Structure formats: structure tokens, C-alpha cells
Amino acid sequence: MAAALLHGVGSTTPLSSVNYNNSRRSLPGYVVHERKRASFLIQCYGSLLPGSKIGINRAAKLSTNAVTTKQDNVTASTTSKPGHELLLFEALREGLEEEMERDPRVCVMGEDVGHYGGSYKVTKGLADKYGDLRVLDTPIAENSFTGMGIGAAMTGLRPIVEGMNMGFLLLAFNQISNNCGMLHYTSGGQFEIPIVIRGPGGVGRQLGAEHSQRLESYFQSIPGIQMVACSTPYNAKGLMKAAIRSDNPVILFEHVLLYNLKERVPDEEYVLNLEEAEMVRMGEHVTILTYSRMRYHVMQAAKTLVNKGYDPEVIDIRSLKPFDLHTIGNSVKKTHRVVIVEECMRTGGIGASLTASINEHFHDYLDAPIVCLSSQDVPTPYAGTLEDWTVVQPAQIVATVEQLCQ
Amino acid sequence: MACSATAKIIHNPLMLSSSRSAEKYESCCKISGPTSLLGSKFLGKKLLSAKSAISPASRRSGAVVAVSSDVVKEKKLKSSSSAASNLLITKEEGLVLYEDMYLGRAFEDMCAQMYYRGKMFGFVHLYNGQEAVSTGFIKLLKQEDCVVSTYRDHVHSLSKGVPARQVMSELFGKTTGCCRGQGGSMHMFSKEHNVLGGFAFIGEGIPVATGAAFTSKYKREVLKENCDEVTLAFFGDGTCNNGQFFECLNMASLWKLPIVFVVENNLWAIGMSHLRSTSDPQIWKKGPAFGMPGVHVDGMDVLKVREVAQEAIGRARRGEGPTLVECETYRFRGHSLADPDELRDPAEKAHYATRDPITALKKYLFENNLANEAELKAIDKKIDEIIEDSVEFADASPVPARNQLLENVFADPRGFGIGPDGKYRCEDPKFTEGTAQV
Numbered sequence: 001m002a003a004a005l006l007h008g009v010g011s012t013t014p015l016s017s018v019n020y021n022n023s024r025r026s027l028p029g030y031v032v033h034e035r036k037r038a039s040f041l042i043q044c045y046g047s048l049l050p051g052s053k054i055g056i057n058r059a060a061k062l063s064t065n066a067v068t069t070k071q072d073n074v075t076a077s078t079t080s081k082p083g084h085e086l087l088l089f090e091a092l093r094e095g096l097e098e099e100m101e102r103d104p105r106v107c108v109m110g111e112d113v114g115h116y117g118g119s120y121k122v123t124k125g126l127a128d129k130y131g132d133l134r135v136l137d138t139p140i141a142e143n144s145f146t147g148m149g150i151g152a153a154m155t156g157l158r159p160i161v162e163g164m165n166m167g168f169l170l171l172a173f174n175q176i177s178n179n180c181g182m183l184h185y186t187s188g189g190q191f192e193i194p195i196v197i198r199g200p201g202g203v204g205r206q207l208g209a210e211h212s213q214r215l216e217s218y219f220q221s222i223p224g225i226q227m228v229a230c231s232t233p234y235n236a237k238g239l240m241k242a243a244i245r246s247d248n249p250v251i252l253f254e255h256v257l258l259y260n261l262k263e264r265v266p267d268e269e270y271v272l273n274l275e276e277a278e279m280v281r282m283g284e285h286v287t288i289l290t291y292s293r294m295r296y297h298v299m300q301a302a303k304t305l306v307n308k309g310y311d312p313e314v315i316d317i318r319s320l321k322p323f324d325l326h327t328i329g330n331s332v333k334k335t336h337r338v339v340i341v342e343e344c345m346r347t348g349g350i351g352a353s354l355t356a357s358i359n360e361h362f363h364d365y366l367d368a369p370i371v372c373l374s375s376q377d378v379p380t381p382y383a384g385t386l387e388d389w390t391v392v393q394p395a396q397i398v399a400t401v402e403q404l405c406q
Numbered sequence: 407m408a409c410s411a412t413a414k415i416i417h418n419p420l421m422l423s424s425s426r427s428a429e430k431y432e433s434c435c436k437i438s439g440p441t442s443l444l445g446s447k448f449l450g451k452k453l454l455s456a457k458s459a460i461s462p463a464s465r466r467s468g469a470v471v472a473v474s475s476d477v478v479k480e481k482k483l484k485s486s487s488s489a490a491s492n493l494l495i496t497k498e499e500g501l502v503l504y505e506d507m508y509l510g511r512a513f514e515d516m517c518a519q520m521y522y523r524g525k526m527f528g529f530v531h532l533y534n535g536q537e538a539v540s541t542g543f544i545k546l547l548k549q550e551d552c553v554v555s556t557y558r559d560h561v562h563s564l565s566k567g568v569p570a571r572q573v574m575s576e577l578f579g580k581t582t583g584c585c586r587g588q589g590g591s592m593h594m595f596s597k598e599h600n601v602l603g604g605f606a607f608i609g610e611g612i613p614v615a616t617g618a619a620f621t622s623k624y625k626r627e628v629l630k631e632n633c634d635e636v637t638l639a640f641f642g643d644g645t646c647n648n649g650q651f652f653e654c655l656n657m658a659s660l661w662k663l664p665i666v667f668v669v670e671n672n673l674w675a676i677g678m679s680h681l682r683s684t685s686d687p688q689i690w691k692k693g694p695a696f697g698m699p700g701v702h703v704d705g706m707d708v709l710k711v712r713e714v715a716q717e718a719i720g721r722a723r724r725g726e727g728p729t730l731v732e733c734e735t736y737r738f739r740g741h742s743l744a745d746p747d748e749l750r751d752p753a754e755k756a757h758y759a760t761r762d763p764i765t766a767l768k769k770y771l772f773e774n775n776l777a778n779e780a781e782l783k784a785i786d787k788k789i790d791e792i793i794e795d796s797v798e799f800a801d802a803s804p805v806p807a808r809n810q811l812l813e814n815v816f817a818d819p820r821g822f823g824i825g826p827d828g829k830y831r832c833e834d835p836k837f838t839e840g841t842a843q844v
Contacts, residue, residue: 104628104629105629107624107628131628133623133624133627133628134624134628138657139653139656139657139660141649141653141656141657143613143649143650143653144612144613144616144649144650144653144654144657145613145653145657146613147610147612147613147614147616147617147650148613148614148616148617148620148654148657149617150613150614150617151554151602151613151614151615151616151617151618151619151620151621152617152618152620152621152624153617154602154614154617154618155552155602155617155618155621155622156621156625157620157621157624174607174610175610175613178605178606178607178610179605179610179614183603184814184815184816184817185588185814185815186585186588186589186593186595186603186604187585187588187589187593187595187597187603187604188583188584188585188586188587188588188589188595188814189586189813189814189817190584190585190595190596190597191595191597191602192817193817194817223815224815224816224821226816226821246818246821247817247818248816248817248818248821274820274821275820275821275823275824275830276824319823321823322821322822322823322824322831323823324823324824325823325824325825325826326824326825326826326827326828327824329826361826362826
């Protein structure tokens with residue numbers, strides 16, 4: 001699916017990436033190791049529009065404008081190697097392949113993941129390399145093969161279950177809620193479920209209501225699971241690897257329209273932190289919290305806002321459950337104004353939870369009520385114009401920030 | 407009667423419209439399945455040819471015949487001289503089976519007592535009457551083999567080797583329970599004995615069992631380990647109308663997973679009769695539809711169950727794929743301790759009470775001089791003491807403390823996230839006390 005995405009901006013972002021070991025914990029005491037903070041700059045020469053002429057120079061020019069970083073902690077630790085360019089689906093595949101190479105217990109199951117290579121090519125070539133059992137083509141039985149993945153995880157494997165579209169996982173809700181989320185607790189900690197459930201979701205290009213669902217809002221109450229959403233090739237690969245290495249069940253949300261994003265990722269191995277948010281652009285006036293595809297609508301709005309003289313701080317929350325209240329909190333304490341831009345529906349979405357959470361923890365620091373921009377509570381219509389109006393558009397974001405910052 | 411030489415029809419004289427009524431006796435078996443799948447001489451060649459002996463009339467009336475009756479007949483015919491070699495079990499095996507079934511029965515009876523005394527709460531589903539299925543199958547397993555059950559899982563856990571103390575403590579909700587008191591009656595898990603649950607929703611354990619079988623196959627074929635572990639999935643007649651059942655039959659057969667699907671058909675799903683809810687009540691037939699043998703067996707007879715189980719588990723271990731075994735059985739008590747059990751016909755209950763599997767095994771042991779009264783009484787006494795001890799242990803065990811509340815939600819407690827102060831929530835000292843906000 002072509003990512004007919006907004007022109008993006010090469011983003012130079014300071015990232016704190018943590019390499020953590022999988023230190024096992026034994027109950028009841030557990031070892032907690034400190035997070036190492038290593039911030040370094042990644043030069044991303046990303047082109048979001050295939051075929052566009054955006055190259056290195058533009059990224060460099062733009063670094064003083066819409067996307068910028070305060071150049072304080074610049075360590076050139078990774079600029080020695082050139083990195084390599086990947087599309088987002090390739091980044092996912094690379095992360096997956098590296099983990100499969102590293103641990104023979106990692107396996108994939110889903111519809112058309114094997115011989116077909118995955119509907120979005122995330123598993124292309126893997127079945128040839130690893131065989132039909134390690135990259136398992138399942139029949140169309142989401143509830144059962146998700147349950148099968150859970151049973152396999154309980155007995156020692158580390159499966160990755162792919163939902164061809166996240167919406168199909170509604171059929172697996174029984175297994176995801178009861179077994180994936182709760183079984184570790186209900187068994188008194190005896191069985192671990194190191195499963196990764198991933199797939200594309202979100203509103204695409206006129207895919208109709210059922211293929212345009214945002215399941216993160218439905219899953220968020222399930223205790224015992226973690227949810228992350230990737231938005232760039234860099235964080236897609238890092239989160240994929242982190243999710244596979246995690247002993248918790250993790251649901252990784254990808255977006256149908258982001259698979260063809262291109263970015264340069266490091267050559268050396270890296271794993272991101274599942275619980276941390278990503279600072280996309282530092283600013284002073286307002287905190288804009290977003291994730292997945294809406295990040296790009298926000299960045300587009302940010303360009304306009306910067307030209308109008310505003311200085312928005314943009315955070316890609318990445319971790320949908322649990323929220324990284326530290327990064328978010330620090331931002332709120334600085335700017336005192338929050339706008340949440342998400343693709344979930346208005347009712348009961350991630351934004352709704354985030355609003356509640358910020359109000360609860362940082363109420364004193366807010367100068368204005370939190371504004372949450374979400375999709376309309378409407379089944380996504382097929383017609384293009386209607387579909388555009390169900391999701392949040394950059395113009396809305398600009399208008400909201402302008403009003404908030406008066 | 408257990409293991410008599412004559413063919414046995416299971417029938418309830420009062421349920422004339424049921425598939426269990428029979429107009430005539432047929433000494434034929436009801437194994438059907440593509441003969442190519444019955445690689446090993448599953449219950450003898452004679453039985454395959456007997457398929458054609460089923461007359462159309464009896465098919466329509468659905469005469470249901472205990473499958474292994476002919477096995478017994480065959481064995482008896484082989485040599486008339488030494489009777490001992492014709493028996494299906496040795497003395498030790500017989501005593502093991504008896505002890506296991508009596509353990510299950512005594513435990514469940516004690517559960518009922520404890521429930522009415524207010525020591526355990528919620529939904530408790532007892533297994534009285536069905537012991538032959540659990541004992542018949544699970545006593546053939548190794549420790550590494552897996553068992554997946556439903557909410558009626560106390561006896562499956564006991565048969566698999568989970569100590570009675572741990573199960574009773576779990577029922578009382580104490581920390582010494584097998585799941586630290588966090589699971590309860592319907593969620594018995596044991597990593598040590600490979601009991602994979604204990605599930606409250608029917609059908610949701612079957613995919614988990616399929617996954618465990620998949621791991622076994624994966625270990626053998628991808629990791630190149632010497633793995634012949636088998637998984638047993640137990641579930642009831644009501645589950646056989648559920649989608650997960652069919653989906654898993656398909657996948658297990660497709661990939662020849664080492665799993666045995668054991669249907670404990672006790673004719674009732676709470677108050678819904680199997681015959682009222684199922685278009686074709688003969689569940690064993692659903693196996694061949696998916697390419698695996700479907701076997702029907704008298705689930706009140708532990709030796710017949712064991713015979714079938716041996717074959718099915720053997721098939722799975724050899725990598726020949728899954729089997730669907732329908733055990734006709736009956737639960738003597740209501741669906742759960744909260745069920746007044748007013749719907750079932752008292753005559754039906756009385757009929758099955760005469761076919762108590764424990765009484766039947768006892769009789770078999772006596773008739774074949776495998777044990778005497780004193781030995782069995784000694785076993786009874788030993789088990790009664792174990793049960794008493796388990797109750798005392800459970801009573802004396804502590805209830806979970808507050809600090810247990812937040813443990814085990816995540817295998818990696820970093821999953822609770824990063825708090826506003828920059829530290830992981832699980833690093834908060836209040837977390838270990840159980841009073842942190844997460």
C-alpha cells in the first residue's frame with residue numbers, strides 16, 4: 001500500500017535508547033537494573049513521499065525550523081557508521097529476522113505470513129529461510145491460532161502472531177483478554193507468555209469501516225499486556241526487537257499507511273525501550289502528544305505553527321499502555337498546555353485515558369484544559385471526503401493550538 | 407459391568423429418543439475414519455471390517471456401542487489357559503488406577519463439604535462420576551506431557567500429580583495454593599506437572615492445548631530435540647458446538663500435532679441437554695470430518711478408557727497425529743455446587759449411579775483376583791488421610807497479603823511503566839507493599 005503521506009520532514013531527533021539485558025526476575029524479589037541513558041543523534045535522511053527529491057540538504061536546512069533539537073547533548077557515537085536506508089516494513093522485517101536468528105525459539109504465525117510473505121511484506125523471504133514451521137501459515141481462525149500462540153508461549157516458544165489487519169483480532173479477543181493478559185496472573189506467575197501480537201490497523205485509504213479500526217482503544221483495559229505503536233522505521237525495528245525480547249505479552253500496532261516510510265537506521269544493533277516515549281521536537285509553548293500516523297499530521301501542522309511563530313513540543317508517546325508519564329510530565333511542567341492528537345475514536349480511546357492520566361498527575365501544572373483531538377465516533381466511511389473528515393487533519397491541529405495558546 | 411466380554415450398549419431406557427437408546431445389540435465398533443489414518447492396528451482388523459456390519463437400521467437409531475468391548479473379547483479368545491495374561495492390567499496398575507479414582511472422588515466430596523461450610527466460594531464444579539476418564543487417560547502420561555482442562559479441573563490436576571494440599575489450598579484461596587490463591591477452582595495450573603489450566607470459558611483451553619502440542623512438534627522438527635511430548639485436551643459435550651473446537655481439530659489434523667482431544671460427554675451443559683443443542687449428537691463423528699480418527703468409548707469404565715487412551719496417546723507420540731475420543735460419562739452432581747440439579751431425570755441419575763466407575767473397577771479387581779478387600783480398604787484409608795491433611799494444611803495456610811496484589815501481573819514488572827518521577831513504577835517501594843498506584 002503506497003504511503004501517500006504528507007511530505008515529511010527528515011527528523012533529527014534526540015533519542016534516549018536503552019539497551020537492557022533480559023535479566024530474569026524470580027519472585028517475590030526481583031532485580032531492577034538501572035536504565036542507561038545514552039542520548040545520541042540519528043541523522044535521518046528520510047523521504048516520506050516516494051519519489052520526492054528531498055535529500056540530505058533539505059533535512060539539514062530544516063533542522064532549524066519545524067523539527068529541531070536543542071543541540072546540547074550531541075554525541076556522535078553513531079555517526080561513525082553510515083547506517084542504511086529502510087522502508088518501515090523492511091525495518092520490521094529486519095528486526096524480526098535478527099531476533100529469529102538470535103533465538104531459535106522465535107517463530108511467526110499468521111495468515112499468509114509464510115509463502116505469501118505477509119500481506120504487507122513484513123515476513124517476506126522468512127519462510128524460505130526458516131521453514132514452514134517457524135513461519136507458519138495458519139488457516140483463517142484468529143481466535144484459535146492466537147490461542148495456539150499463547151499455548152506455545154506458555155510451553156517455551158516465543159511466537160509472533162500476525163493479525164493480517166488488526167481488526168481481525170477482534171475475533172481473538174477471548175484469547176487476548178483471558179489468556180494473553182490474565183494467564184500469568186491467574187497461574188500465580190507460573191506460566192509466562194512472551195508473545196508478540198502485531199499487525200496493521202488504523203484508517204487507510206478508503207478501506208471501509210471494518211478494515212479501518214483502531215483496536216488499541218479496545219485492548220487498553222486488558223490487564224497484563226503492553227501496547228506499543230511504531231511510527232518510523234527506526235522505532236519500528238527497535239520496538240519489534242524489544243517486544244520480542246520482552247517476557248510480557250506485547251501488542252505492537254503498525255499502521256497501514258506508514259509501511260513505505262523510508263529512513264536511515266543504524267547498522268549496529270539497537271533495541272528500544274518499550275515503556276518510553278519519543279521526543280520528536282522540543283518546544284516551549286504547547287505539548288502535543290500523538291502516536292502512529294497522527295505524528296505526521298502533527299509534524300505537518302507543526303511546520304505551519306512554527307511559521308506562525310509558535311513553538312510546539314511534539315512527543316510521540318509510542319507506549320500506549322503504560323504511558324510514559326515521566327517524559328509526558330516533564331513536558332507538561334514546561335509548557336502547561338496539552339493537545340492530544342490521536343486516531344482513536346473520541347469515546348474511550350487512548351486519548352481519553354491519557355487525558356485522565358495527565359489530569360490526575362499534573363493537574364497543577366496545567367494552564368488550560370487538555371484538548372483531545374480524536375477521530376469522530378463514526379464507522380469510517382468509504383467515501384474519500386467523508387473519510388478525511390473522520391480523522392484529525394493538520395488544519396484542525398493548527399487551529400486548536402492557536403486557540404489554546406491565546 | 408467393567409470389561410465384560412459381551413458387547414455393551416450404553417443406553418438409558420428412559421431417554422428413548424436419545425442416541426443412546428438401542429433396539430438391538432451389535433457387536434461392532436464405531437471407529438470410523440479413513441483407514442489410511444489408522445496406521446497402527448488400532449483395535450484390530452476385525453473391527454474395521456465390522457464397519458459394514460452396522461445395519462442401516464441401527465445407524466439411524468444411532469446405536470452406540472462401546473468400542474473396546476471387542477478388544478476385550480479378542481483378548482479373551484486368544485488363550486483360554488492362563489487367564490492372568492489376558493487381563494488388561496496388572497495388579498500394580500489396578501491399584502494405581504483405583505487409588506487415583508478414589509482420590510478424585512474423596513477430594514471432590516470433601517470440596518462439597520468445605521464449600522457448604524464456607525471455606526471456598528464462587529463457582530466450584532465437581533467431577534464425581536467422571537473419574538474413569540481422568541484416571542484412564544492421565545495415568546498413562548509422563549510428567550513432561552501436558553494436560554489442558556476446563557473449569558472442572560480439580561481431578562485432572564490431581565491425576566497429573568499436583569499434590570492434594572496445593573489444590574485444596576488454592577480452593578481455599580491461600581498463598582500455598584498451586585496458583586498462590588490467584589486462580590481458584592476454575593484455574594488450576596502447575597508448571598511442575600504441566601497442567602496448563604483450568605479455563606473458565608469453555609473452548610478457550612483447546613487452542614492453548616493445540617499450542618502446547620505445536621511446541622512439541624516444533625522442538626522435534628526445528629530445535630531437533632528428542633521430544634515426544636503429548637498434550638491432552640479435556641472438554642465437554644457443550645464445547646463441541648463451539649468454533650474453537652472445530653478450528654483446532656482442523657489445525658491439529660493439518661499439522662499432525664501430538665494431541666488427543668478428549669470429549670467428556672456427560673450429556674448436560676448445565677441444564678442444556680446435549681441432544682437439544684447438537685444437530686448430530688455423535689461427537690466422535692466430527693473427528694473423521696477433519697481427517698483424524700474419531701473414537702467412542704464407555705467413559706464409565708476405566709479399563710476401556712485406558713485401552714483407547716493407550717492407542718490415541720501412542721499415535722500422538724509416534725507423530726501420526728491427533729485423535730478425537732468421545733467418552734460417554736456422567737456427572738453425579740450438578741453442574742456446579744450452585745446448581746440445584748432439578749432438571750435431570752432422577753431415573754437417569756439412578757441408572758448411572760449403578761455404573762459408578764469406582765465400584766466397577768473394584769468388582770473387576772476382586773473378580774480377577776488382583777486385589778482383596780483389605781488392600782483396597784487400606785488405600786481408602788490412606789487417601790482419606792491425605793484429604794484430611796490437605797484440609798488441615800489449607801486451613802492453616804496464610805491468606806495472601808497485600809503485597810501479593812501487584813505481583814505476577816507482568817512477568818517483567820517494567821510493564822507497569824514509568825512514573826512521573828522518572829523511575830519505573832515497580833521500583834516504587836509501595837509497589838512491593840501492594841499499595842502503589844499503577
